[in-house]
Amino acid sequence: MQKFIIEGGKRLSGELKLQGSKNSSLPIMAAAMLAQGESVLKNCPKLTDVYSASRILNVLGCKCSVSDTVVINSEGISGTEIPESLMREMRSSIMFMGAMLGRLGECTVSIPGGCELGPRPIDMHINALKKLGAEVSDEGGRINCRLRGGRAKGTRITLPFPSVGATENIILCAVTAEGETIINNAAREPEICDLCGFLRSCGAEIHGDGCGSIIIQGREKLHGCEYTVMPDRIAGATYLSMTAAAGGEIILKNTCTAEMEPFLSVLEQTGCGIYAAPDTIYLRSGRRLKAVRDRIRTMPHPGFPTDAQAVLMAALVTADGTSVFEENIFDCRYRHTAALVKMGADIEILGKVAVVRGVKTLHGAEAEATDLRGGAAMAAAALSAEGVSVISNISHIDRGYEKFEEAVRTLGGNIQRV
């Protein structure tokens, strides 16, 4: 098991080009299966989750290669079943359910893996696919879905909560359905718009993405295209929080600044100097950060993103004053706090609230990454701490950050993978 050894207490400084978005790339890779012929994806990050998606495509008979670009040719698609071992590698394996139904009319999957953030059911996905005409049966954990008549029928679906994954699965199934589908209370995350942007480039007709209601006119066939995946707003939030925590300055290039606004508007309250252009963000962190006065409530987009909660907390543990987080998306997304406390942070968890009383400094410690963003938060805290930290279980971090240690080193951070 690999580890990061991090020697902290040094200011960071440098320029970074932000990676492409993980949470866009994965549903877009699943969507490429809907397009006849070849799709070429630019700006896909090289991550273990992207390789897992590639393996799934290849198992299903598509040809997928990952190098500077991701090239997917769906001509040979034949399989309708994803082995349980591949389903377990990541949460986004569930995106293939809607895509397989959209292309082949049937599929067999199982409960997906991914970070353990509390219960992550797929009831909204299943109920929506049933509304689109799928017959679903569960045989010992294997979920078989088959569309009546081989093709989905457009319908109106109102989600009880704007689930990102359920919205994506509905879109993937509905773009080739017969007739019109309307998704009410749809997720508005930028990655949903990116998926729709890709599908539109393939010939799909989708309106309203980024708003509460998405309207899809089903098309019989889609074609391949070339598409550039959006930048990763959460990796961006991570490198900005890391620099804010350690002190120093960063020029972040290739950003999606408008989509990062819900995060930036909170980070700004810590007193960092932030200058933002549409595709570049400059941050300078000089003095001790200020605590954030308003409660930081994670909410569906355009609220504060749950994925940035842990990394921002890593910066606020040494701020002057008390900051309060409220995690409203996942039941169990404070698992990183034990490691931060081990480094000297003062954090009290009261149900879905975390009270962070800023301390003057952190000290190095041994910690185990608990999940993707939690692991990144531990690394950010370790870079601001005095002394050496050892972070194990870093396969979590590798699932979401491309060449993490190279990025940290570009900023002058002292990090080694052993």
Ligand code: EPU
């Ligand atoms: N939920 C249900 N039933 C469902 C679906 C969701 O109860 O059928 C609940 C979940 O348990 C959770 C809430 O609804 O409490 C939100 O889940 P959502 O479906 O919106 O999230 P997701 O699709 O599982 C994606 C991202 C997450 C990100 C969330 C929220 C991907 C691969 N994952 O997850 O990203 O936190 O949206 O924005 O896109 C990460 O990148 O580290 C990560 C966890």
